[in-house]
Amino acid sequence: MNLHKLILTENACYKAGKTIVPKGIMVHSTGANNPNLCRYVGPDDGLLGVNKYNNHWNRDRPDGKKVCVHAFIGKLADGSIATYQTLPWNHRGWHCGRTAGHDRYVAFEICEDDLADAEYFNAIYNEAIDLCVYLCRMFNLDPAKDGVLICHCEGYKRGIASNHGDVMNWFPKHGKSMDTFRADVKAALDAENAPAAGGGGGTVPEPKPVARMAVGSKVTLKSSAGVYTNGVSIPASVKDKTYTIQQVKEDRVLLKEIVSWVYVKDLEATSFVPTNRGDSRPAAIKVGSKVKIVGNTYTNGVKVPGSVKAGTYTVQQLKADWALLKEIYSWVELKDLKAI
Numbered sequence: 001m002n003l004h005k006l007i008l009t010e011n012a013c014y015k016a017g018k019t020i021v022p023k024g025i026m027v028h029s030t031g032a033n034n035p036n037l038c039r040y041v042g043p044d045d046g047l048l049g050v051n052k053y054n055n056h057w058n059r060d061r062p063d064g065k066k067v068c069v070h071a072f073i074g075k076l077a078d079g080s081i082a083t084y085q086t087l088p089w090n091h092r093g094w095h096c097g098r099t100a101g102h103d104r105y106v107a108f109e110i111c112e113d114d115l116a117d118a119e120y121f122n123a124i125y126n127e128a129i130d131l132c133v134y135l136c137r138m139f140n141l142d143p144a145k146d147g148v149l150i151c152h153c154e155g156y157k158r159g160i161a162s163n164h165g166d167v168m169n170w171f172p173k174h175g176k177s178m179d180t181f182r183a184d185v186k187a188a189l190d191a192e193n194a195p196a197a198g199g200g201g202g203t204v205p206e207p208k209p210v211a212r213m214a215v216g217s218k219v220t221l222k223s224s225a226g227v228y229t230n231g232v233s234i235p236a237s238v239k240d241k242t243y244t245i246q247q248v249k250e251d252r253v254l255l256k257e258i259v260s261w262v263y264v265k266d267l268e269a270t271s272f273v274p275t276n277r278g279d280s281r282p283a284a285i286k287v288g289s290k291v292k293i294v295g296n297t298y299t300n301g302v303k304v305p306g307s308v309k310a311g312t313y314t315v316q317q318l319k320a321d322w323a324l325l326k327e328i329y330s331w332v333e334l335k336d337l338k339a340i
């Protein structure tokens with residue numbers, strides 16, 4: 001996700017200053033042919049571009065209406081796709097014309113184009129998945145649960161939103177729907193949670209992490225971690241810090257600096273001890289890196305087709321020493337990737 005922040009502080013909704021505890025996410029699309037973020041988000045921060053009509057939503061009542069959402073997805077001035085956070089995530093938005101919707105849902109707008117461009121659609125669809133995964137993690141939401149992840153028109157059918165057709169005026173033109181969207185968000189979340197869930201859920205099983213957590217590797221203790229392996233709660237002061245692995249067993253490791261055993265599922269690898277597999281380990285690969293596949297197989301042993309090798313991919317997630325490639329949703333060992 002290419003996330004930026006420009007809070008619409010001049011908007012009356014922001015000034016109203018009310019907060020909510022989000023119980024779900026409502027997806028909107030703008031209903032106007034203008035994919036440029038600068039139509040809605042401003043003033044120009046050097047990336048958005050200038051809105052020469054000065055009619056963005058950082059004003060009291062945009063287009064005379066009491067409207068505001070938590071984020072927009074669309075194009076930057078250079079044509080690349082970005083997400084702009086425009087309200088604090090727990091702010092009470094004005095996006096669906098009904099109190100019941102405003103009280104429960106964090107909401108974002110996807111900037112529509114002429115609805116015919118498949119490349120733009122795929123880009124915003126994937127960006128929206130990333131944003132929903134991010135929000136589901138933030139507010140502990142299950143996108144597969146009834147009524148949690150809905151679009152505006154589904155909100156209307158539930159009696160908690162005004163009568164608009166978004167996003168089902170658009171998604172089906174590209175073979176997608178809110179059902180595929182919910183499933184894709186769920187799969188992406190499951191892929192991230194795979195070690196905790198024993199490798200299940202995602203469409204691409206994640207390689208087993210334990211063998212990759214080598215002694216000497218650096219790991220970060222996730223903020224979501226609950227307890228040490230002895231059942232004692234992990235204090236917040238210990239989380240989000242980086243430690244060195246001193247010993248490895250089954251599903252747990254001993255962290256040197258705090259002399260504590262922690263479950264592997266609660267750790268994120270940050271740097272790796274070189275293995276004896278040659279000098280091809282590309283240390284420069286990070287989340288967001290552009291890479292090519294130079295190896296012959298995926299981590300599951302399946303051969304990488306020549307057509308896939310010709311492509312360029314974005315690293316979406318990193319585990320001990322393999323990476324998930326966003327565009328093909330496949331895990332590949334780092335030694336089999338080349339940063340470009």
Ligand SMILES: [Zn+2]
Binds near residue numbers: 096
């Ligand atoms: Zn809407």
